[in-house]
Amino acid sequence: MATATDPDALSTEAERPGRLREFWYYFRENRGAVFGLWIFLAFLFVAIFAPLIAPHDPTAQYRQAFLQPPVWQEGGSWQFPLGTDMVGRDMLSRLLHGARFSFFVGIVVVVIAAGGGITVGLLAGFSPRWLDSIIMRLMDVILAFPSLLLALVLVAILGPSLLNAMIAIAIVLQPHYVRLTRASVMSELPKDYVTSARVAGASLPRLMFVTVLPNCLAPIIVQAALSFSTAILDAAALGFLGMGAQPPTPEWGTMLSEAREFILRAWWVVTFPGLAILVTVLAINLMGDGLRDALDPKLKRS
Amino acid sequence: MLKFLLSRLLTFVPTFFGVTLISFAFIRVLPGDPILVMAGERGMTEERYQALQEQFGFDRPLIEQYIEYLGGVLQGNLGESFVTKRPVWDEFFSLFPATLELSICAMVFALVLGLPAGVIAAVNRGKLFDRALMSTALVGYSMPIFWWALLLIIVFSGNLGWTPVSGRISLQYFFDDVTGFMLIDSALSGQKGAFGSAVQHLILPAIVLGTIPLAVIARQTRSAMLEVLGEDYIRTARAKGLPPQRVVGLHALRNAMIPVVTVIGLSVGTLLAGAILTETIFSWPGIGKWMVDSIFRRDYPVVQGGLLLIAVMVMIVNLTVDVLYGFINPKIRKA
Numbered sequence A: 001m002a003t004a005t006d007p008d009a010l011s012t013e014a015e016r017p018g019r020l021r022e023f024w025y026y027f028r029e030n031r032g033a034v035f036g037l038w039i040f041l042a043f044l045f046v047a048i049f050a051p052l053i054a055p056h057d058p059t060a061q062y063r064q065a066f067l068q069p070p071v072w073q074e075g076g077s078w079q080f081p082l083g084t085d086m087v088g089r090d091m092l093s094r095l096l097h098g099a100r101f102s103f104f105v106g107i108v109v110v111v112i113a114a115g116g117g118i119t120v121g122l123l124a125g126f127s128p129r130w131l132d133s134i135i136m137r138l139m140d141v142i143l144a145f146p147s148l149l150l151a152l153v154l155v156a157i158l159g160p161s162l163l164n165a166m167i168a169i170a171i172v173l174q175p176h177y178v179r180l181t182r183a184s185v186m187s188e189l190p191k192d193y194v195t196s197a198r199v200a201g202a203s204l205p206r207l208m209f210v211t212v213l214p215n216c217l218a219p220i221i222v223q224a225a226l227s228f229s230t231a232i233l234d235a236a237a238l239g240f241l242g243m244g245a246q247p248p249t250p251e252w253g254t255m256l257s258e259a260r261e262f263i264l265r266a267w268w269v270v271t272f273p274g275l276a277i278l279v280t281v282l283a284i285n286l287m288g289d290g291l292r293d294a295l296d297p298k299l300k301r302s
Numbered sequence B: 001m002l003k004f005l006l007s008r009l010l011t012f013v014p015t016f017f018g019v020t021l022i023s024f025a026f027i028r029v030l031p032g033d034p035i036l037v038m039a040g041e042r043g044m045t046e047e048r049y050q051a052l053q054e055q056f057g058f059d060r061p062l063i064e065q066y067i068e069y070l071g072g073v074l075q076g077n078l079g080e081s082f083v084t085k086r087p088v089w090d091e092f093f094s095l096f097p098a099t100l101e102l103s104i105c106a107m108v109f110a111l112v113l114g115l116p117a118g119v120i121a122a123v124n125r126g127k128l129f130d131r132a133l134m135s136t137a138l139v140g141y142s143m144p145i146f147w148w149a150l151l152l153i154i155v156f157s158g159n160l161g162w163t164p165v166s167g168r169i170s171l172q173y174f175f176d177d178v179t180g181f182m183l184i185d186s187a188l189s190g191q192k193g194a195f196g197s198a199v200q201h202l203i204l205p206a207i208v209l210g211t212i213p214l215a216v217i218a219r220q221t222r223s224a225m226l227e228v229l230g231e232d233y234i235r236t237a238r239a240k241g242l243p244p245q246r247v248v249g250l251h252a253l254r255n256a257m258i259p260v261v262t263v264i265g266l267s268v269g270t271l272l273a274g275a276i277l278t279e280t281i282f283s284w285p286g287i288g289k290w291m292v293d294s295i296f297r298r299d300y301p302v303v304q305g306g307l308l309l310i311a312v313m314v315m316i317v318n319l320t321v322d323v324l325y326g327f328i329n330p331k332i333r334k335a
Helices: A007-015 A019-029 A031-053 A091-126 A129-144 A147-158 A162-188 A192-199 A204-240 A252-262 A267-295 B002-029 B034-042 B046-056 B062-074 B088-123 B128-141 B145-159 B182-189 B194-229 B232-239 B244-266 B268-282 B287-297 B300-328 B330-334
Strands: none
Touching: A019 A031, A019 A267, A031 A091, A031 A267, A091 A129, A091 A162, A091 A204, A091 A252, A091 A267, A129 A162, A129 B002, A129 B300, A147 A162, A147 A204, A147 B002, A147 B268, A147 B287, A147 B300, A162 A204, A192 A204, A204 A252, A204 A267, A204 B145, A252 A267, A252 B145, A267 B128, A267 B145, B002 B062, B002 B300, B088 B128, B088 B182, B088 B194, B088 B244, B088 B268, B088 B287, B088 B300, B128 B194, B145 B194, B145 B268, B182 B194, B194 B244, B194 B268, B232 B244, B244 B268, B244 B300, B268 B287, B268 B300, B287 B300
16 A cells, blocks of 8 residues: 555554544454445456356357256256256356346436435425425325335336346436435535535535535445345346346346246256345445444434 | 325326326337337238228327326226237236235235244344344345245255155145135135145245235334334333333234335235246245336237236335325325
């Protein structure tokens, strides 16, 4: 580290630890969160390097090996360590490639939902009362529908595909960001630093994005982590219902839906994709808990 | 209090109109001509097309269509299913008891396990039981329930052969609908084994649907209990020499229940979303499966009507919870 070689930097560092270091200090306290972080990093690694790690092409069909069991069971072989599915595709390769889709879904959904939600939330917090009411009622309307049902109907309108599933999930998750941002903005607005920025002549966009927004970020970051896992779950659920990624895409939910008929004959085609979803979602939720402990001073040490 | 009630009702009204607007927009924003989509691959004659166009009023201005739609909605007229030709309203309410029965059983499952688990975890805070329980709860909370359902089917239906895979009751039993709840109807029918069969069919779907609420309730109960256990009146109760069970069970739990009840009330939306997956997997003839089937069959009046009825139901439940919460907690009323 560069700071360690510089004695001046070291002394100031000792007086007041950097924000990142303080964050890491609290985050590290939560062992589950650190565990989650490691799994998440592994997931990230797999998502990025899947084509290099995977032993086979995820869509290649090996006709000599339909529903071959995993290596440790009778009839398994090291050629297909986790077995093959009903058309002879390697389960392990499909699972590894599936990580890419899930990661992609999580990122895209969170960026769209958070980006849109934060902007609308800021707008609602700063706008006159009538506009604020209109925006919030609109969000109430979206929240009145069970999220999965609304996403399902939106996909039915847009046409079933992974991209449309992501758009639908982002729309459904976005009101949470709006509410959260607006509530934080409302609690920040009466504070002195906002007034002084206003008196100093800060423009409205500057006031919104530079002055107030950074102070509202903590709960939003936690929400982003939680909606990352919700997005993965919902996309898998849509894929399972046939309204997300379409076969032969190796998306985990879609894999489960394809494998449904074989559950009593070949447990591995059903067990592994679901396990992959569960482990990923669990890791992200563990991390989210740690983030909340580390970022939210009100809940700290409680 | 009246002012509080009115203000809540006032926010209900615009949301209701928003919901009707969305469900109205549903058919009209579909890409392509909805009537041609309904016709499918077979196509239809020009006269039939015109007749349908007129029947749905697609040839008139949008605002006129919306006003007529809204008028229909307020009179309980949601159109007819393309497939069964029955009114959407009737279909909804004939299938609703199945979903309600499943949801109630799921909730009972979640409460019976979740409440005591949360209380015990809070009392033994930081000990092994607490940690194990909270880890399990987090796993439950992260569970893809459609996969959970398949696992339970593999174990209990496949390997052990204890439970059937689909439906509400074995086909050998016939009796009239009295309440629409299979558990009650089968018991009333007096047929030997009918009630048992109904329970066997119900148990796996109820566990699947109740899993996420169970995790949420256990976590929520624990944190609410922890908060209450730190209060002065608990210390007073303990100092008076009351037995610990009485302090925890009576004084603490009663006050910890307020946030828990809110969570239960607000989980209606979660239950309905879960019902979509659960009912589809177990072929449970309720609202969730009905909606999914209708989406696949392109039975648009059903999707439109079902969407509206479900949203209105969620809104009414949320409003009720909100108002009840106001009754219990005067601080909310003032805000």
